[in-house]
Amino acid sequence: MPTSLVDWLRAQDDTVLAAVLRLRPDLSVPPPADLTVLATRAAVRASVHRACDDLDRVSLAVLEALVLADADSAAVPRAEVARLLGPDVPATALTRALAALRERVLVWGPDAELQLVPAARDVVPRHPGGLGRVAQGPAGSSALPELLAAVDEEERRVLDALAAGPPIGRSRADRDGPVARLVAKGLLLRVDPETVELPRQVGLALRGDRPMGVLDVAPPGLEPRDRGVDVVDRTAGGAVLEVLRRVEKLLEFWGRTPPPVLRSGGLGVRELRRTAREMDADEAVAALLIEVATGADLIAATDAVAPEWVPTTVVDEWALGGPEMRWSVLARAWLDLPRQPGLVGTKDDQGRPVGVLSDGVRRPTAPRDRRRVLAGLAELSPGSAPGSPEALARLLAWRAPRRGGRLRDDAVAWTLAEATVLGIVALDALTSPGRALLDGEGVVPAVRAALPEPVDHVLLQADLTAVAPGPLATDLAHELELVAQVESSGGATVFRFTEDTIRRALDAGRTREDLHELLATRSATPVPQGLTYLVDDVARRHGRLRAGNAASFLRSEDEILIAEVLANPVAPSLELRRIAPTVAVSPLPLIELMAGLREAGFTPTAEDTGGVVLDLTDRGRRTAPRRRASDRGAPREPGTEQIAALISRMRAGEALVGMRRGAEAYANGSTLDLLRLAAAQNRSVWIGFVDGHGVAGERVLEPTSVGGGVVEGRDSVHGGVHRVPLHRITSISLVES
Numbered sequence: 001m002p003t004s005l006v007d008w009l010r011a012q013d014d015t016v017l018a019a020v021l022r023l024r025p026d027l028s029v030p031p032p033a034d035l036t037v038l039a040t041r042a043a044v045r046a047s048v049h050r051a052c053d054d055l056d057r058v059s060l061a062v063l064e065a066l067v068l069a070d071a072d073s074a075a076v077p078r079a080e081v082a083r084l085l086g087p088d089v090p091a092t093a094l095t096r097a098l099a100a101l102r103e104r105v106l107v108w109g110p111d112a113e114l115q116l117v118p119a120a121r122d123v124v125p126r127h128p129g130g131l132g133r134v135a136q137g138p139a140g141s142s143a144l145p146e147l148l149a150a151v152d153e154e155e156r157r158v159l160d161a162l163a164a165g166p167p168i169g170r171s172r173a174d175r176d177g178p179v180a181r182l183v184a185k186g187l188l189l190r191v192d193p194e195t196v197e198l199p200r201q202v203g204l205a206l207r208g209d210r211p212m213g214v215l216d217v218a219p220p221g222l223e224p225r226d227r228g229v230d231v232v233d234r235t236a237g238g239a240v241l242e243v244l245r246r247v248e249k250l251l252e253f254w255g256r257t258p259p260p261v262l263r264s265g266g267l268g269v270r271e272l273r274r275t276a277r278e279m280d281a282d283e284a285v286a287a288l289l290i291e292v293a294t295g296a297d298l299i300a301a302t303d304a305v306a307p308e309w310v311p312t313t314v315v316d317e318w319a320l321g322g323p324e325m326r327w328s329v330l331a332r333a334w335l336d337l338p339r340q341p342g343l344v345g346t347k348d349d350q351g352r353p354v355g356v357l358s359d360g361v362r363r364p365t366a367p368r369d370r371r372r373v374l375a376g377l378a379e380l381s382p383g384s385a386p387g388s389p390e391a392l393a394r395l396l397a398w399r400a401p402r403r404g405g406r407l408r409d410d411a412v413a414w415t416l417a418e419a420t421v422l423g424i425v426a427l428d429a430l431t432s433p434g435r436a437l438l439d440g441e442g443v444v445p446a447v448r449a450a451l452p453e454p455v456d457h458v459l460l461q462a463d464l465t466a467v468a469p470g471p472l473a474t475d476l477a478h479e480l481e482l483v484a485q486v487e488s489s490g491g492a493t494v495f496r497f498t499e500d501t502i503r504r505a506l507d508a509g510r511t512r513e514d515l516h517e518l519l520a521t522r523s524a525t526p527v528p529q530g531l532t533y534l535v536d537d538v539a540r541r542h543g544r545l546r547a548g549n550a551a552s553f554l555r556s557e558d559e560i561l562i563a564e565v566l567a568n569p570v571a572p573s574l575e576l577r578r579i580a581p582t583v584a585v586s587p588l589p590l591i592e593l594m595a596g597l598r599e600a601g602f603t604p605t606a607e608d609t610g611g612v613v614l615d616l617t618d619r620g621r622r623t624a625p626r627r628r629a630s631d632r633g634a635p636r637e638p639g640t641e642q643i644a645a646l647i648s649r650m651r652a653g654e655a656l657v658g659m660r661r662g663a664e665a666y667a668n669g670s671t672l673d674l675l676r677l678a679a680a681q682n683r684s685v686w687i688g689f690v691d692g693h694g695v696a697g698e699r700v701l702e703p704t705s706v707g708g709g710v711v712e713g714r715d716s717v718h719g720g721v722h723r724v725p726l727h728r729i730t731s732i733s734l735v736e737s
Contacts, residue, residue: 005117006039008108014647019103021643024051028638034650042105048119051104056399061085061215062097064128066107066116068212075113084129086210093217129212130165135199138186144205147185154178159187162198163206165213170194220394223387224380227427232383233450236431239423240327240451241471245489246279247289247330248319251298251311253278255620258308261301266358267309287344287356288418294357296333297625309357312625322474324447331422331437340366342414366411369403372396373415374438377430385428389416423450458495460523464531468493476522482508483515497531502538507605508615512539545597545604546611550585552593554604557582570600591616671732675711678734679703684716688731689724699724700735 009017020038021028026047032038041047055063065084069076082094098114101107109115134140138147151159155178162169171179171194179196182188188196204211259271267275267290276286293299297314301307318326340363343354354360363369376392377385386392393412396403419425424434436446454473458466458480466484469492471477483505484495505515515535519527545565546555556562559581566576566584574596576584586593590606594616597604606614638646678685684702691697699722701713712723716735 003109003113003115004039005042005105005108005115006036009035009039009105014644016103017647017650018640018643020105021638021646023054023104025638026050028643028646031646032650038650039105043117043119045119045122048106048117049123051106052120052123053402054400055100055104055402056097056219057401058089058093058215058217059097059100060124060401061089061129061212062094063101063106063116063120064124065212066114067121067124067128068131070116070121075109075115078111078114081114084211085215086212088210088215089217127166127168130167131200131203131212132162132167132197133189133200135186135189135201139189139199139201144201147187148202148205151182151185151187152178155182155187158182159198159202159206162188162196163203167198167200167203169196169198171196216398219398220391222376222380222391222395224384225387226381227383227385227429229383229432232426232429233432234452235426236423236433237450237452239421239426240323240433240447243289243330243422244323244326246281246285247293247298247326249279250275250286250289250293251315252620254299254309255311255315255622256618258302258310258621261307261309262355262358264355264358266355266360269353269355272356284341284344284417285421288341288421290356291339291341291344291361292330292334292337292422295337295339296329300623300625302623310621310623313622314625315622316619322448323451323471324444327423327433327447328437328443331424331433331443334418334422334424335370335437336367338362338364338366340411340414341418342410369408369411370415370419371438372400373412374419374424374430374434377425377428378435378438380429382432382435383429389413389428392416457522457524459525460519460527460531461525462528462530464497464528464534466495466497466523468495479518479522483510483518497534499534499538502535503542503603504617506539506542507613508617509613512536515539541603543603543605543613545602546607551587552585552590554584554586554593554597555580555582565597565600565602568600568602570596590614671726671729672706674732674734675703675706675726679706679713684735686733686735687724687729689728690730691728696730 003011020042024042024047027038027041032041052060052063062081062085065081066076068084069080078094078098082089082091085094098107098111106117106120107114138144148159158169158178159182168191169179171177179188183190183196187199187202189199191197207213253275259267259275262268272283272286272290275290276283279286279289281289290299294309296318297312298318299309300312302310318329321329339361341356341361343361343363344356346354348354348360373392373396376396380386386395389412393409396412397408400408416425416428419434420428424431424437430438431450433443433446433450436442452470455468455470456473456476458468458472458476460466465487466480468480472480472493480495482501484497484501487494487496502515506512512535516527516532519531519535544556544558544561554562554565554576562578562582562584565571566578574586574593575588576586578584588596594604594606606616608614675685677683682702684700686698686700688696688698700716701711701722701724702716703711703713704721705712709726710723711726711729712721714720715722
């Protein structure tokens with residue numbers, strides 16, 4: 001006799017229940033109290049729809065066959081399902097499909113009595129298997145073979161076209177046409193004056209031993225091409241460096257000139273174009289990197305009246321890491337980003353363009369779709385790529401036919417394009433860092449191995465430039481970015497030394513000797529004389545004036561120089577006041593005093609109260625990191641420990657339900673008498689009570705002591721010792737032993 005779903009769940013071990021909760025994570029939110037609640041949720045239509053989204057083409061065909069065979073909501077034998085599927089589906093494929101359906105609690109019961117969740121009938125197409133409704137009359141009679149044998153060629157073409165599916169067709173009213181003749185014979189049903197339907201019995205008869213038609217059992221092949229692991233990883237290494245360079249430009253640019261947040265949210269089109277030019281990238285790449293940087297908490301909107309997009313304080317910590325650390329932060333942010341940057345520039349439902357950082361880009365299922373695409377690539381051997389992106393899209397469509405149509409194929413193309421920009425994919429093949437990212441471990445070593453070997457030297461040129469023949473070591477890169485500015489980048493990076501850049505290094509606390517040592521020890525070529533003169537000249541003039549807070553002060557060993565400053569026309573605007581032959585003070589902030597003196601042609605150096613040089617380099621604006629609530633992705637699948645805890649909770653709930661059902665009604669005597677009886681006979685009692693907050697609860701106790709207005713005992717379900725005041729007990733019953 002067929003069993004109910006909850007009885008079937010009770011008969012399963014923890015491994016089966018763990019598979020159910022892993023494949024249908026929505027059933028665990030909030031945690032179910034017992035298996036009855038789990039079974040109830042599993043039958044909810046919306047949950048069933050979500051569970052079917054991950055079924056492949058064969059599993060969906062089996063589901064349709066069960067719907068066809070389950071016309072009377074009765075148990076269906078496996079043999080009937082196999083008959084409907086026809087010879088195209090081998091027994092092993094049917095076994096795998098039924099296992100997938102059972103794991104999702106869409107089907108339960110033994111093979112001889114397969115039962116279907118009722119809501120599954122709403123998931124399958126309107127015409128399961130491409131078959132129409134069951135008809136009465138000639139189509140359902142024993143005369144059907146003779147009627148089919150008597151049709152002419154025109155009528156047969158109409159029947160064959162509808163038998164291939166779908167069984168619905170449109171035809172103009174024509175009394176003498178083949179459609180009209182078939183309707184008259186009862187081989188077609190008239191739905192309305194322009195629509196006809198092929199009865200199910202006729203479709204089954206025409207299909208012969210394939211009642212559900214020809215099924216595509218085998219997944220499409222990817223036709224892999226070998227790109228070579230070394231070539232793929234070297235290409236990825238170049239992409240990693242390019243991504244880091246562009247993100248650094250983005251953060252530097254927005255730190256200096258933060259763009260405003262639109263009233264509708266997001267970033268304006270004009271600001272995107274301006275940022276793309278600054279990053280030396282097209283708008284699609286700029287939009288992607290802006291979204292990823294925001295997802296990594298490197299950029300956030302301020303809380304001002306006129307909010308702006310500003311780099312966060314996380315940037316300063318992020319910038320201290322090596323390239324492999326910085327890239328891993330960006331790559332993980334992209335993988336888990338609940339947004340689809342590929343939608344930027346498309347039209348929304350109202351026909352308006354979707355902007356960067358706007359709510360129109362939000363897609364909670366985007367992380368799942370990215371992982372599906374990368375997992376498809378990971379099935380190929382390292383260094384191998386699919387024959388084409390379309391081949392990968394066809395494979396994913398076979399594995400999950402219900403997951404959209406054009407949008408699904410677009411998501412595949414977007415994921416490949418974005419992953420290529422980030423270096424996760426190269427030449428359509430998954431890179432070694434990409435595999436590590438998908439596995440969730442070993443990302444940093446994989447990136448380090450893919451990057452070119454860092455160089456610890458530069459080539460100084462006579463035109464005051466330095467050429468880095470490859471990616472620089474982290475410490476050297478930081479020093480060069482301080483003492484020079486990047487003029488061009490690519491396979492080799494060109495840095496230019498200027499008076500401003502030398503002064504910037506001196507302002508940051510470097511001395512003339514430090515700069516000479518850096519150039520001499522880190523250059524593979526002799527230091528040009530012109531560069532030596534430039535450093536000496538700037539250092540000679542640098543720091544002759546020392547500024548500080550008085551709000552701020554100005555001092556010099558040269559009294560004449562102080563007098564010269566005070567005689568300069570800029571002195572009144574700086575509100576300088578001489579307090580000693582070599583010292584002057586100003587109420588202005590130090591940064592304003594320094595700027596005013598430099599505009600007047602002086603070269604002061606900032607210092608603190610101890611005379612130590614202060615670094616006043618402008619690093620751009622920062623704001624506190626803040627992840628937007630709208631960017632929270634879809635709920636993560638429960639982990640192994642969480643699933644085990646849920647199963648334990650449900651088992652305990654089942655035990656409580658069973659004890660409640662087995663409790664004997666106690667009508668005679670008082671609560672105190674019953675508790676004393678249970679303690680004397682070592683029996684358990686089921687009690688209902690109200691806690692101190694007025695919340696009703698229940699517990700199964702094995703009383704150990706009763707007295708003083710309190711019962712104390714061990715919880716028979718959850719364990720542990722509990723004390724319950726007698727006056728809070730509302731109901732009580734003995735539990736059968």
